[in-house]
Amino acid sequence: MISRTPVAAAASLGLCALALGGAATATAAADDDQAMVSVFHAVPGLDVDVYANGDELIPDFKPGTLTDPQPLPAGSYDLKVFKAGADPKGKPAIQKTVEVPAGANATVVAHLNADGAPQLDAYVNDTSDVAAGKAWLTVRHVAAAPAVDVRAGGTPVFKDLVNPKEDTATVNAGTVSADVVLAGTDDVAIGPTDLNLKEGTATIVYAWGSAEDKNLALKVQTLTGMHSAPSGVNAGATNDPDAWPAYAAGFGLLGLAGALTARRAVSRDRA
Structure with a gap:
């Protein structure tokens, strides 16, 4: 990752x-x-x-x-x-x-x-084509909070994310229940919330607010139009968090x- x-x-x-x-x-x-x-x-x-x-x-x-x-x-x-x-x-x-x-x-x-x-x-934001049946998923830590893990279905997929870094992956399209926990723990800081990851889209999740003020929240941004034909499937696309490719370097x-x-x-x- x-x-x-x-x-x-x-x-x-x-x-x-x-x-x-x-x-x-x-x-x-x-x-x-x-x-x-x-x-x-x-x-x-x-x-x-x-x-x-x-x-x-x-x-x-x-x-x-x-x-x-x-x-x-x-x-x-x-x-x-x-x-x-x-x-x-x-x-x-x-x-x-x-x-x-x-x-x-x-x-x-x-x-x-x-x-x-x-x-x-x-x-x-990554607006390049994504393989058929896939979607881009990006998580950005922009909160006054310590390092966090982002979980999907209770399993950490983005680990030890610190402000203001981001992680990006190509994932299977579908609905996933996501939450944010303090890094290395099961202490939920935000969520859970359902993310609808539609094929050919980029979903960007922002963890924002302040832990001290107890107003942490998620904001979701969705970009569309990244479909690719089945013949263009990238065999390297994977849901393995340790193999997810980097994209969208900050500016x-x-x-x-x-x-x-x-x-x-x-x-x-x-x-």
Whole structure:
């Protein structure tokens, strides 16, 4: 089993520019120069207002929100994030200018680190074809909690996962009962919950929240369209947790501002 963690990079995928596709002064590339980007706000108890290039994009953005993937144009964006209701003429809690290049499907997650401090990580989502009868399954630890095991039907399949790492596998399509336990124990921290792993999909499970505050929860993201013909079955695909292939290396700590800007920007981009 292989764990991965986002790799620090100044402009990695430019994913902080989530939802900034229509910002007034952004430098945008051609329509075909886009990335597909989702954002998950996983910081409990933190409502924020987000601005890009001086324009308010999302007022009162709530924790627990996961946006759908949206195409975003490449460009340069100045991001500012304020506590919800704060004067935007004041000093922002976070300010960052980011570049947005094209390509890839990714999710940016604003969450708590293992010590309970807010941070942001970006992850690439595997949208490559999966063998007939199979599905992608990814688990991401983005909670203020110690190392965990993720079990399917009571059997650990992702072991000793620490914040902010992830594990990915190809698995048989079907419904599985999953829960999260403290690593090496049977002490259930989250769940159980049923996961419907449909053929040709990628299911991404986020363990988020705070163990200390007793608000740990699961959030599920599902991406579709990864079907392949039976003739394309990969004989190496397996449900053996020790043989599951690595994919979707993370892309960098991009700053909280960008991760919290998806919703309003989508409507601006469509306007």
